[in-house]
Amino acid sequence: MAISHFYPPKRTLMGPGPSDVSPQVLAALAKPTIGHLDPLFIGLMEETKSLLQYAFQTKNEFTIAVSAPGSAGMETCFVNLVEPGDKVIVCINGVFGQRMKENVIRCGGEAIVIEQEWGRAVDPQTVEDCLKNNADAKFLAFVHAETSTGALSDAKTLCQLAHQHGCLTIVDAVTSLGGVELRVDDWGIDAIYSGSQKCLSCVPGISPVSLSEQAVAKIKNRQTPVQSWFLDQTLVMGYWSGEGKRSYHHTAPVNSIYALHESLLLLQQESLESAWQRHRDQHEVLKAGLLDLGLEFVVPKEERLPQLNTVRIPQGVDDAQVRKYLLEEFNLEIGAGLGAFAGNAWRIGLMGYAARSENVQLCLAALKQALN
Numbered sequence: 001m002a003i004s005h006f007y008p009p010k011r012t013l014m015g016p017g018p019s020d021v022s023p024q025v026l027a028a029l030a031k032p033t034i035g036h037l038d039p040l041f042i043g044l045m046e047e048t049k050s051l052l053q054y055a056f057q058t059k060n061e062f063t064i065a066v067s068a069p070g071s072a073g074m075e076t077c078f079v080n081l082v083e084p085g086d087k088v089i090v091c092i093n094g095v096f097g098q099r100m101k102e103n104v105i106r107c108g109g110e111a112i113v114i115e116q117e118w119g120r121a122v123d124p125q126t127v128e129d130c131l132k133n134n135a136d137a138k139f140l141a142f143v144h145a146e147t148s149t150g151a152l153s154d155a156k157t158l159c160q161l162a163h164q165h166g167c168l169t170i171v172d173a174v175t176s177l178g179g180v181e182l183r184v185d186d187w188g189i190d191a192i193y194s195g196s197q198k199c200l201s202c203v204p205g206i207s208p209v210s211l212s213e214q215a216v217a218k219i220k221n222r223q224t225p226v227q228s229w230f231l232d233q234t235l236v237m238g239y240w241s242g243e244g245k246r247s248y249h250h251t252a253p254v255n256s257i258y259a260l261h262e263s264l265l266l267l268q269q270e271s272l273e274s275a276w277q278r279h280r281d282q283h284e285v286l287k288a289g290l291l292d293l294g295l296e297f298v299v300p301k302e303e304r305l306p307q308l309n310t311v312r313i314p315q316g317v318d319d320a321q322v323r324k325y326l327l328e329e330f331n332l333e334i335g336a337g338l339g340a341f342a343g344n345a346w347r348i349g350l351m352g353y354a355a356r357s358e359n360v361q362l363c364l365a366a367l368k369q370a371l372n
């Protein structure tokens with residue numbers, strides 16, 4: 001068969017990401033490409049940096065977008081901060097915590113694992129006990145919003161505990177940024193990474209990262225060079241540090257940065273507080289509808305993410321068949337279960353631009369028909 005141009009259908013994306021991208025962000029992506037060292041582009045990177053500082057609620061000078069997806073943001077934090085022999089306490093309550101552990105081991109660090117029940121928040125008491133028992137630990141790492149289960153952990157409390165015990169904090173905010181309250185400076189987060197395609201509703205492939213002064217100092221004082229050349233932030237710092245100081249490191253994904261800039265600008269215009277509220281409001285409507293359909297939530301009420309709703313698949317219902325039906329009949333994508341929840345739960349995302357009333361109504365109507 002002859003290969004032809006690709007025309008994707010217009011889907012509604014209500015899974016664990018990517019989420020619906022707003023038309024304005026798609027339009028930004030289609031603007032003319034300019035050189036990545038063009039003074040106008042350097043200006044755009046500066047603006048993107050300050051928009052990211054707003055989104056993260058931080059004054060961290062080191063606030064950038066890594067030219068690769070959220071997983072690369074994760075790797076950036078670990079590979080730069082963790083040196084061989086460093087002890088890292090890793091909280092695992094889902095798939096992404098497991099990946100953190102994998103990162104620590106590959107950096108030559110020692111992972112002290114806190115295994116928690118999937119579908120629950122990280123338990124601060126367990127973390128405190130672990131910090132007490134590991135006085136030589138250098139970092140506490142955890143996932144703020146566990147997309148594999150839909151659980152939200154108390155990042156503020158966990159960071160406080162870490163600092164009381166002399167640990168720096170590494171936080172996965174891939175799904176939380178823009179969707180739920182997140183305050184990097186107030187909460188004392190030292191290294192944080194996110195993704196473009198979840199609650200920022202931008203195209204996939206970029207990862208916002210921010211590092212505190214203490215984290216930057218730890219990197220500058222490394223005894224061994226960072227093992228990854230591309231992700232070595234001591235090299236990237238020059239690339240993101242403004243006009244005059246800019247030196248070539250790699251070619252930025254120019255058009256993707258246009259898109260990220262636009263999505264962050266939309267977030268700033270809406271305001272973070274309003275975006276958080278909108279996610280909560282849409283979640284409440286969706287929740288009521290899902291309960292009406294007889295579906296049960298996996299995560300207890302107080303620990304639930306508004307932007308990622310994990311519900312148990314009812315007995316006798318074929319998981320794959322329902323998702324196929326939604327995709328084919330309604331152009332609607334919802335997420336399958338991941339890890340421990342594969343085959344027995346659905347993950348319904350309400351992320352960023354997807355957290356709208358039309359989407360909630362479509363999803364409820366489509367699921368009702370599918371279940372009948």
Ligand SMILES: *Cc1c(COP(=O)(O)O)cnc(C)c1O
Nearest residue numbers: 069070071096145147174175195
């Ligand atoms: C999606 C996700 C990632 C990985 O991001 P990619 O852009 O897919 O590489 C990491 N952590 C969490 C919590 C996520 O939801």
